[in-house]
Amino acid sequence: MTLINGKELSQKIRKNVKKEIETLETVGITPGLAVLLVGDDPASKTYVSMKEKACEEAGIYSIVHKMPNSISQNKILEILDMINKNDYIDGILVQLPLPAQIDTNKILETIDPSKDVDGFHPFNVGRLVSNLDSFVPCTPLGVMRMFEEYGIDPKGKDVCIVGASNIVGKPMLNLLLNAGATVDICHIFTKDLKAHTSKADIVIVGVGKAGLISQDMVKDNAIVIDIGINRLESGKLVGDVDFKTVAPKCSFITPVPGGVGPMTIAMLLENTLKAAKNRNKKKVK
Ligand code: NAD
Numbered sequence: 001m002t003l004i005n006g007k008e009l010s011q012k013i014r015k016n017v018k019k020e021i022e023t024l025e026t027v028g029i030t031p032g033l034a035v036l037l038v039g040d041d042p043a044s045k046t047y048v049s050m051k052e053k054a055c056e057e058a059g060i061y062s063i064v065h066k067m068p069n070s071i072s073q074n075k076i077l078e079i080l081d082m083i084n085k086n087d088y089i090d091g092i093l094v095q096l097p098l099p100a101q102i103d104t105n106k107i108l109e110t111i112d113p114s115k116d117v118d119g120f121h122p123f124n125v126g127r128l129v130s131n132l133d134s135f136v137p138c139t140p141l142g143v144m145r146m147f148e149e150y151g152i153d154p155k156g157k158d159v160c161i162v163g164a165s166n167i168v169g170k171p172m173l174n175l176l177l178n179a180g181a182t183v184d185i186c187h188i189f190t191k192d193l194k195a196h197t198s199k200a201d202i203v204i205v206g207v208g209k210a211g212l213i214s215q216d217m218v219k220d221n222a223i224v225i226d227i228g229i230n231r232l233e234s235g236k237l238v239g240d241v242d243f244k245t246v247a248p249k250c251s252f253i254t255p256v257p258g259g260v261g262p263m264t265i266a267m268l269l270e271n272t273l274k275a276a277k278n279r280n281k282k283k284v285k
Pocket of ligand 1: 169189190212227260262
């Protein structure tokens with residue numbers, strides 16, 4: 001069994017991003033990322049501060065627009081309009097979830113697609129579905145990078161994705177289809193989850209339910225990617241896979257923490273760098 005080390009790989013990627021940014025700076029380009037943080041959800045705050053720190057280390061200028069939970073939709077749209085027009089900003093990220101009074105789709109659709117480093121704008125979603133160059137959501141993009149690094153080619157493999165959100169499961173499905181995999185995608189209404197997971201060469205889980213995938217649900221030598229993040233009452237962080245019993249059956253598996261999580265941040269930095277390069281095509285060779 002090989003443990004896929006997302007922490008180590010993400011550090012390598014972050015170093016490369018930093019190097020490229022140092023080169024860009026010689027032609028006067030500093031990539032800029034604007035983050036919108038609405039409300040005081042502790043997990044969102046933690047994610048945003050991790051992203052801020054990663055930007056700083058990589059040499060990306062970042063600014064966090066903090067807004068109260070009670071903010072109106074129009075006010076957020078106004079701020080977004082201002083950031084869309086700000087030339088120093090190459091990437092825009094709206095930390096989800098947003099408060100109930102806000103129409104998340106409306107907000108995401110307002111982001112300039114050329115600055116949509118999370119890849120959630122329908123323009124980028126459509127391009128991904130059509131297998132065209134686009135901004136791809138960071139978590140599934142990070143999983144694809146792990147496959148590349150560990151020599152795992154999804155082409156011709158049977159893949160089962162558990163979780164079908166716009167952020168995780170659906171973009172994962174499209175990336176894998178584009179890579180030539182046969183993909184099965186399960187969700188809360190799936191009748192018999194085990195019937196799907198147990199025949200897959202690769203199982204990718206992003207649900208948010210500790211212990212959802214037990215050892216009887218995966219076949220021998222399967223590749224298991226755990227995207228889930230769950231905090232147990234004890235304070236321990238775990239994924240959706242019962243790691244202890246599932247890992248011995250696998251050919252490859254990702255741990256939680258130290259698996260997919262760090263890759264998500266590394267991909268955000270890469271996407272921001274990509275946005276900066278795209279927006280400065282004349283200055284970048
Ligand atoms: P979500 O709530 O938007 O979607 C959850 C999906 O799981 C839905 O499609 C739902 O139908 C499905 N589901 C729920 N219960 C199920 C069950 N019993 N069986 C099968 N499917 C079920 O969540 P999300 O934003 O996609 O996040 C999912 C998980 O991934 C969370 O734990 C989240 O913290 C984690 N996550 C991790 C990263 C990372 O960087 N590692 C990034 C994003 C999300």
